Amino acid sequence: METGIKGTQELVVSKETSAKAVGSGLLDVFATPSMIALMEKTASESVQSYLEEGQGTVGTKIDISHVAATPLGMKVTCNTQLVEVDRRKLVFKVEAYDQKGLIGEGTHERFIIESEPFQQKADAKNDM
Structure with missing residues (x-):
């Protein structure tokens, strides 16, 4: 996967x-x-088709500023761009806009995981 x-x-x-x-x-x-x-969903879906079968991504870090309020009924658009790839770590620039301008921005980090083992490990917490 490339930036x-x-x-x-x-x-x-x-x-x-x-x-x-x-x-x-x-x-x-x-x-x-x-x-x-919305930012996490946009980032996640943007790279899903680049992953191998059985892989997914999970959010691990987010650093966001929410800089403007948006009322009910207004459209919001989120844009993400993959700006760093370090083995399994993916870092995204994220921005959100309403119809009047920027409402949020920052960075979001995700890790590539093997979906089934990851889910099994999480589910095992119920057995402890």
């Missing part, structure tokens, strides 16, 4: 993605956790 891979996703801010609904605040504006989820 430069880009991803784009869009959504319309809804009650379900609002700060009030997800518990991160009391207002009907796009929630920071919802923005981060």
Whole structure:
């Protein structure tokens, strides 16, 4: 996998993605956790087709600034770009925009994993 891979996703801010609904605040504006989820989804899906069968990625680090509020009903666009590949570590530049401009930006780190063993290890925690 090489740097430069880009991803784009869009959504319309809804009650379900609002700060009030997800518990991160009391207002009907796009929630920071919802923005981060969109950023993670965009990054993850952008590289999925470059992985080998049975592999996936998991988010391990995020450093984001949420710089502007977005009201219900407004479209948000997330753009990601893979800027660093270090063996299994992938680092993305992430940005989110509403129809008036930049609302969030930063970096997001993901690791390439073997999906089945990873899931089994996580599930084994229930047996302890």
